[in-house]
Amino acid sequence: MPARRARGVSIEDVARAAGVSRQTVSNAINAPQRLRPETLDRVTELIREMGYSPDQSARSLRSGTRRIIAYTTPETDPANPNALMSGFLEALVAASGEVGYRILLVRPRPGQPQEKAIDEVIAGGGADAFLLSDVLDGDTRVEHLAAGGFPFAVFGRTGAGLPQSWVDLDSARAMADLVGLLAGRGHRHVGLLTMSLDQPWLRHRAEGFRAGVRGHGLTCVEATADDPESAVAAGRELLGGRPAPTALVVIDDWLAPAAYAAAQAEGLVVGADLAVAGFNDMPYAALLQPPLTTLRLPLRRIADALVGRLLTIIDDGVTPETGLLLPGEIVVRASLP
Amino acid sequence: MPARRARGVSIEDVARAAGVSRQTVSNAINAPQRLRPETLDRVTELIREMGYSPDQSARSLRSGTRRIIAYTTPETDPANPNALMSGFLEALVAASGEVGYRILLVRPRPGQPQEKAIDEVIAGGGADAFLLSDVLDGDTRVEHLAAGGFPFAVFGRTGAGLPQSWVDLDSARAMADLVGLLAGRGHRHVGLLTMSLDQPWLRHRAEGFRAGVRGHGLTCVEATADDPESAVAAGRELLGGRPAPTALVVIDDWLAPAAYAAAQAEGLVVGADLAVAGFNDMPYAALLQPPLTTLRLPLRRIADALVGRLLTIIDDGVTPETGLLLPGEIVVRASLP
DNA sequence: AACGTTCATTTGAACGTTCATATTGGCGGC
DNA sequence: GCCGCCAATATGAACGTTCAAATGAACGTT
CATH class of the missing domain: 1.10.260.40 (lambda repressor-like DNA-binding domains)
Structure with missing residues (x-):
């Protein structure tokens, strides 16, 4: 009842x-x-x-618009929730709220394919547009939405031939800038602690790192690890090499504690003997000892740009011709003196 | 247009x-x-x-129900986003999705009071129920919703005289259990690194800690800090006291890096000379070196219980007579050998 | 064989808004 | 004084669904 x-x-x-x-x-x-x-x-x-x-229902029924943006939450490993999501969602809610739109979280029911969940929302008139993030390589959500002609935008990037309705961090440039900062502080040989590059944004970061190294005439070593223990081992391997890198860049903040541990194991003091820099400015980056120098994403500006693009599509029916890359911000803390 | x-x-x-x-x-x-x-x-x-x-709009218009739960996102300090939110929201979306409800994020526009935003959603028929979290002491949202007779539930607790439609972690018991674990490992004198107890759940944790200490016949020392630097100082003060505590509990995981740093500064090895335990099982707890023993909230079960209660209220018009306290789970890692 | 019961399905109305179009009133031009 | 025009407001219809009540068919009971 x-x-x-x-x-x-x-x-x-x-x-x-x-x-x-x-x-x-x-x-x-x-x-x-x-x-x-x-x-x-x-x-x-x-x-x-x-x-x-x-009454929102009556209004939507008659006018055909809902003032709601559907956000398909990326499926997160419960053990390692996407820590960025919290901050991005925060920014997204604020950005859309200011133009009178609300955010509806959409998630496939267990066993239901993503596209089915999307179709249900579209057919039911549950939202005026979709916002996607964490689009991985095999992800067909973008193709699906594009084929359906439904308004959408992506935090990330879309492939060639698809609507270029995306906004992303300029990861490559950000990483190159980070390397530039290292070069400016006199480092000549640097290390990159990375993980398997199965996500587009990780590839962009790695490419940016290498470009930065080349551009500033440095040399580098790299190592890969996908879990904390092997990350410590990989870090020690990098730091134990000869010549030893004087700076270590981790491709994601979550590797930073492992880098710190590796440094300690090698008898190096982070912030003095060794510079460490991360990427993402996770909440704990500032809490580590020493606090981590890292790259902060302009989440609010990304959200603003995405919402702006969505409104253009919804109101004017015009899809942007090109994606938008926004610069990151290097937050210098004691780990990179 | x-x-x-x-x-x-x-x-x-x-x-x-x-x-x-x-x-x-x-x-x-x-x-x-x-x-x-x-x-x-x-x-x-x-x-x-x-x-x-x-069509959702037509259905809602006619039937008066929306199959949407509004979640008022706590206003988060952008510098320190509520790290739990990500995990809880994740669980909430899953729990509500399984019973055919979606989550709508509601947030006051800048300058708009919380209650105004709530009223707008209610009057506009934007949701069937509200879910609140992070209810602080001066928060009037609960009173407001109760006065309006609108279905709601709270992750946290509600005061006497208000509908007891809440689900929460049994923080006191969880903390007492954590102390019990310490006692079982032979610790007799333990320290608590806390922060200003201006949030209800922090008070519950502190009370649980003291009750645990009493109950197991231990002795304890406490220190308070509200930012990373003073947390390190407070940690050293605790560890430098005589007799020195052999275990340190931090009231929230974010204090753990400071505790580790304090231990290192005092020449103590975490996991060997000193046991450290945290609370919340933030994603980085497992990444720290050594990995942090901490208390994990049963977010999915909390979300399930909350959604269940909401359905009871929505469908049957029956408000639960009492709140529900769920047990936490101690995740033992190397910081507490 | 007439009659109530139950089950399966249909019908007309209503939900509260906005769209498209109609009506009203006032005012200036000639 | 009449006409046309514009601004301001009013009217009827429509959006797509579910509710409440009506219809019809099948069936067992007496």
């Missing part, structure tokens, strides 16, 4: 109270410039007084 | 194709037991084939 929500004041109630028609009340909200100032005042005052708020 | 969403297949289309009435198609979805099996088969097959999905 699904209890029905108590119905509140309707547009009709306000109209009667104000002695005007429904449409006039509707206009007071949606097209105030059409009303005579005194009428507008009277109506808006009554709207406020009576606590009227247009 | 807000572009209108293209309308898709409607219930009418399916009804015509199947040679039945609208209502029969509706029943196929909402009350399958009312249909003759063969009719049901024919209709569901056509529904699948034509890709029909009921």
Whole structure:
């Protein structure tokens, strides 16, 4: 017995109270410039007084828009939740809220394919647009949405031949800048502690690292690890090589504690004997001892740009011709003196 | 010019194709037991084939329910995003998805009070229920929702005289258990590194710690710090006292790196000379060197219980008489050998 | 054989809004 | 004084669904 929500004041109630028609009340909200100032005042005052708020369902049913953006949460390994998600979602909610849109979280039910969940939302009119993030290599969500002609944008990048409705960090440049910072501090031989490059953004970072090394005339060594223990071992291997790197860049902040441990095991003091830099500015980066120099993503600006693009698509039907790369911000802390 | 969403297949289309009435198609979805099996088969097959999905707006408008739960995201300090939020939201989306509900993120616009944002959602019929978390002492959201008689539940606790529609970790017991673990490993004098107890859950943890210390006949010392640097100082103060504690509990994982640094500064090896335990099982707890023993919240079970309670309120109009405390899980890692 | 019961399905109305179009009133031009 | 025009507001219809009540068919009972 699904209890029905108590119905509140309707547009009709306000109209009667104000002695005007429904449409006039509707206009007071949606097209105030059409009303005579005194009428507008009277109506808006009554709207406020009576606590009227247009019924979203009725509005959507008639107008065909919902003012809702669906965000398909990336499927996260429960053991290692996507730590960026929290910050990005935060920024996304703020950015969309400012233009009157809300965020609906969409997730396939267990066993249901992603695309099915997307189709359900689209067919049911659950949202005006989709926002995707964490698009991996085999991910067909983008193709699917593009084929359906439904408005969407991507935090990340889309392949050639697909709508270029994406915004991303310029990871390569950010990483090259990080290497530039190292070069500026006198480092000539640097190490990169990386993980398997099965995610696009990791590849961009690695490429940026190598480009930075070449561009600044440095030399480098690399090692790969996909779990904390082997990361410590890989770090020690890098640091024990000859010549030994004087700076270590980890491709993601989560590798930083392992890098610190490797340094300690090799008798090196991070921030003095060895410079360490990370990537992502996870919340714990500032908590480590010494605090970690890392690259912060401009999450709020990314969210703003994504929402802006979505509005362009929704309102004007125009899909951006090119993606947008935004610069990161290097946060210098004691690990890289 | 807000572009209108293209309308898709409607219930009418399916009804015509199947040679039945609208209502029969509706029943196929909402009350399958009312249909003759063969009719049901024919209709569901056509529904699948034509890709029909009921329009959420129309459904909500008529039925007064939305199958949406509004989650008011706690206002987060951008510098230190609520790291739990990511995991909890993850669990919440999964839990609600399994019973056919989606999560709508609600956040006041800049300058708008929380309650105004809530009222807007309620009046506009944007959700069937509210879920709150991170309810701080001065927070009036609970009172507001209770006064309005709108379905809600709280991850956390509600005060006396308010609906007891909450689910929370039994923080006190969890912390006492953690102390019990220390006692079992032979520790007799333990330290607590805490922060200002301005949040209810921190008070519960501190009380649990003291109760555990009393209950196991231990002695303890405490110190308070609210930022990383003073946390290191506070940690050294604790460790430098005489008699020196052989185990250090930090009231939140974010203090753990500071505790590790303090130990190192005092010449102690964490996991050998000193045991350290944290609380929350933040993603980085497992990454620290040595990995941190900590208390993991049963986020999925909390989310399940919360969603269950919401459904009871929504469907049956029955508000639970008492809150629900769930046990945590101690994750033993190398920091507490 | 007439009659109530139950089951399966249909029908008309209603949910609250916005769209498209119609109506009203006032004002200037000639 | 009449006409046309524009601004301001009003009216009827429509969006797609579910509710409440009505219809019809099948069946067992007496």
